[in-house]
Amino acid sequence: MLTLIWLRGLLTRRTGRLAAAAAGVAMAVALPAALGMFLASAKATMTARSVQRVAVDWQVEMQPGAATPGRLPGVSRRVDFAAVGGFEARQAGQTLTTGAGQALGLPADYTTTFPGELRLLTGTLAGPLLAQQTAANLHATPGSTVILHRPGLPDAQVRVTGIVELPEADSLFQKVGAPATAQPQAPPDNVLLLPAADWHHLFDTSPPDKVRTQFHVRLDHALPPDPAAAYTKVTGAARNLEAGLAGTGLVGDNLGAALGAAREDALYSQLLFLFLGVPGAVLAILLTATVTRSGAVRRSAEQALLRTRGASRTTFLRLALAETLAVGVTGALSGLAVAALTGWALYGSPGFGGAAGWAVAAAALGLLVACATVLPSALGSATVTAARRPVATGTRSPAWLRYGLDLWLVAAALVVFRLTSGNGYHLVLVPEGLPQISVDYWAFTGPALLWAGAGLLIWRLTRLLLGPGRPIVTRLARPLAAGLAGTVTATLARQRGPLSRTMTLAALAVAFAVSTAVFDATYRQQAQVDAELTNGADVTATQTTASERQLAAVPGVSRVEPLQHGFAYVGADLQDVYGIRPSTILSATHLQDTYFPGGTARQVVDRLARSPDALLVSQETVNDFQLHLGDMIRLRMQDGRTVPFHYAGIVTEFPTAPRDSFLVANASYLAASDTTYLIATDGTAPHLVADRLRARLGPGAKVSDVETTRRVVGSSLTAVDLTGLTAIELGYGLALAAAATGLLLILGFTERRRTFALARVLGARPRQLGAFIWTEVTLAGLGAAVLGGATGWALAQMLVTVLTGVFDPAPDHLAVPWPYLGAVTGLGLTALLAAGTVAVRAASRPPLTVLRDL
Amino acid sequence: MLEAEELYRFYRSGEEETRALRGISLKVAPGEVVAISGPSGSGKSTLLSCVAGLDDPDGGIVRIAGQRISHRPEADKARLRARLVGVLFQSGNLIEHLTLAQNVELAQRVGGRRDPAHRAELLDRLGLSARAGAWPSRLSGGEAARAGLAVALANRPSLLVADEPTGELDRRSEGPVLDLIRDQARSHTAVVIASHSPAVRRMADRVVQLRDGRVA
Amino acid sequence: MTEVVRCRDVARTYGRGVEAVVAVHGITCALRPGDQVAITGPSGSGKTTLLHLLAGLDRPTAGTIGWPALDDRPRGRIGVIFQGPSLLAPLDAAENVALPLVIAGRPDGEARREALRALNTVGVAALAAKLPQQLSGGQAQRVAVARVLAGSPSLIIADEPTGQLDSALALHVVELLTDVAGRLGAALVVATHDPLVAELLPLRWEMRDGALAC
């Protein structure tokens, strides 16, 4: 009853204030809820994508002579394999032969059951099908007759009806049951696919060691959305089946492998969520706390009155909580609505997309924090007389300030940062053979400590500025406040508690926006670099006989750079070797300095240009052979030549090169046979140029472009699609910055309506009231921009360094997203201007309405 | 009812020290009306705050109905006040977002009582019945002062501590207010009033004159 | 001589409909420079409302009010002492007193000197550095009086300036006000319920139920 009277009064007389506070809470709830939604949806997408990418979920390989397994889960089809000694075709009197290969027997509906396994290039699927490479070797077309050399049996003939591509050849011909550490087996060069009946007709009498049988399984895809859970389920089922087969069969778990990779990606995205999202959520919570606290003076005076009347602690706690809950519940519900709308905007369906738990947790947390902020004043032990004073006069600064906690935190952040950013440090560990991946959460301590330390430090600085730094503020205020500068700073200094809180929060909001944006931009830059590294250049063409000149003539091509490729033995180790043209390579593709430890890209390339027999090798090779600059290395080439080189530097990454050891040399000296063309475009979209090249070069040539590559680059941090996360982060970063500046200032001004009204009674013109308001606005804005900007930059630097291990390759420099930073500045300025304008207008109202309505 | 012994209260701000109370003792029996008078700044309000347990004296002790109220946890003080003490401040007695009548009701409920008849009687005797539904900010100075008294008396306290209850009142409005206080004293309430008004001094059983924080 | 303020048939009604309160009505009056008026009347009779109208802080709901001697621009040239607290909480006593001067464009140092002088006149010079929350009721009221004295206004409006003061001090403060008003040639209006205070002023207006009964 008491509570009801109280609440009703508040709602009718303090509507605006309560609404503003509710808006703050809404923000604090919406951000974590939206992030949770992102995380849940990102994980679900990863699971779905990996499921989609896998052509055959399980390949169950039966031991020779084993009986057909009784029951397999899902849909299964029998696939038979037979070794073939070679293929032969006669074309226009010429006989073409190939090496050994495999002949597969597939049931008629195989292609419809497992559509991802093969792709028809020409002809029909109705009869025997040749793999593309084999068809090219035999110059075979649909209708051609191919001769099979059957081991232990006479040759046989089939008429080919179609040519197919086997996109999943690697997994199709995997050695089922091989340990995970084994080198992956290369798929056979020559493959013939036969209808099951034909296969049995041809190979049933083959020696048993030349044939084997697999059952291909498509599982029920109703999997848990979380990749880790899905992984556990699928691998568990596979083990279960193997146990059931009691040694008569082994499971090649393609789906499990894909989910395993997805699980790693999911962990990365969770890491990013923690690194980027948690500060935002904490900030939003701080905002709630500050917003709820903004009525502290009024609430404290009311509590003093209640206590005078003898109200027990529970009574005014109840009243304070009722007010906070009214604000909190309204805020939390609006926050959830905003989050649901965000979900709708991003994913097209309203609701929480499997993150209802998150949403509820966020709402509960928001409420909890709002309630927790009103507790201290309600539970405080100040006497009634003390609680009735509107201006805090205690000169003692908080204990953490006196003991320099902020400085300790920043120092600790730097130390931890040192430790966690050193060489050989791994954020995510994927132990061999273990189902669990582990993350070194220790790495979070650096940024977390920096956040905390920087926040407190900013607070200290603003307090200093408003305390001992008052003369500086007065001087700053001069241009705005003219004669009133002294008075204005006096009022600011006496309100320095709430004001420094506002400034700190605004600065942190800016820091959040800046660090997130810089990190995100760097991340996207690296995703591009990664794709470029994999693809080599904007567009890459191999296996073509076209000349450099012909390629350059294709519209959209600006530069063409030939890159030779071959293999060479370093000791017993066969490594890729690349031949470059040092004079031109830098203009066709982007070589980052980080690829070449011990020099910039230009220096290293110049070294190659100067000495024709220079050779760049991997760090591993340097270690294995104890190399020193200038040492001679003899390479045995694939064609049998032995060529002497001189060791001239280390290379860690190179366009199109594999991730492990490889060599780089001068093309003119290397004289290898295969040439890859790295093609830079003139700004035309790479996939368009690639299409033109494909049309120009015919089906034999392989053309790939960077855009497509970016979408398929394998498992690494940069493969996690950050769009959703960054959209949420950047959006809320903007909103937080605007709220922290605008909303808090407005609430602060509302607290001071009385001061403004009295000043107006004393003859202050609106312009002079403006002096009070604009000085505060400018101070908050400048503080936020300078302190927040600096903190944001430092944080971005730290984040990128801490996460360097997962950037592949590591970035040369941070990317600065100027448009977004411009937007933050713009919106921040707008919020500040709006807050100032609203406050000036409110302060210019007839003062009596304010004084009598207070 | 009220015993205050050797109260000292010094305010410190920076280097400066204001000695607001310098050893004041005060005893008030039930039903007795004591007027505190003295020049501005002599320590009247400070004395009243200490006596009502709103502020702790730096030295000395305050007992109400035999129980110590000084230097105790706020919760204990509040409990004592709820049972025994009504307070009227020099200004700022009303909660701004509640109407006059709600302010009085709130005081009663906080004290664990519900007494609509008493409420109506108080408002009536103070001439506020017509303004019962008004927000505090819409009251005239005198009305607000009287409303403060209504809130202070809402719980039939055993000790009424009033700071300038008639400062804003003209002679004619002062009469009913003093009558009300007198009636309250008749039902064994001890009353301490800080006031400049000659009428209050005349009505009081005893006048304590303060000067510079001491009894003159 | 031009009047400092002139009211014709002025009324002020608060609220609307059944809840409407007619606080003042039918007020026709004028004040010339040097006029010194005491307004008396029972609590709730409309004194404060009338003073707010005269100070230009509130608009009449009927009738007209003008300040011919001030070119109808009253802001900043009328000194107001409110009933109840009227100091700016974040400023100390001296800054509070100096504020109208600073607003009027006087340099900081000069305004401060004037403020200290005014505080001295009302006997609270020692409290110059204290915040309003550290002042006793009477001290705060005197600081508010000092603020008016320092501002050299053309019209002084004081609403119960002595409510918190003992009679000797009350008389002293009102004498100060009449003195200053006389020296400046300003008009002075004091609302009071203290007959002794009213005695000190040459003119006396009586308010009753929102109307002037003079």
Ligand SMILES: Nc1ncnc2c1ncn2[C@@H]1O[C@H](COP(=O)(O)OP(=O)(O)OP(=O)(O)O)[C@@H](O)[C@H]1O
């Ligand atoms: N904002 C308001 N809304 C409604 N009624 C109001 C408002 N302000 C004042 N009143 C009413 O108008 C009447 C006159 O008020 P006013 O403050 O002018 O009286 P006063 O003569 O100054 O009284 P006092 O001596 O008690 O200060 C009173 O009844 C008061 O309740």
Ligand SMILES: Nc1ncnc2c1ncn2[C@@H]1O[C@H](COP(=O)(O)OP(=O)(O)OP(=O)(O)O)[C@@H](O)[C@H]1O
């Ligand atoms: N919070 C405070 N900090 C510092 N000094 C204070 C504080 N409160 C009161 N004082 C000083 O203590 C002295 C006594 O103040 P108190 O309010 O008790 O006076 P009072 O007798 O009630 O005066 P008045 O009649 O003017 O209300 C005054 O000099 C006052 O300035």
Ligand SMILES: [Mg+2]
């Ligand atoms: Mg007092």
Ligand SMILES: [Mg+2]
């Ligand atoms: Mg009045």
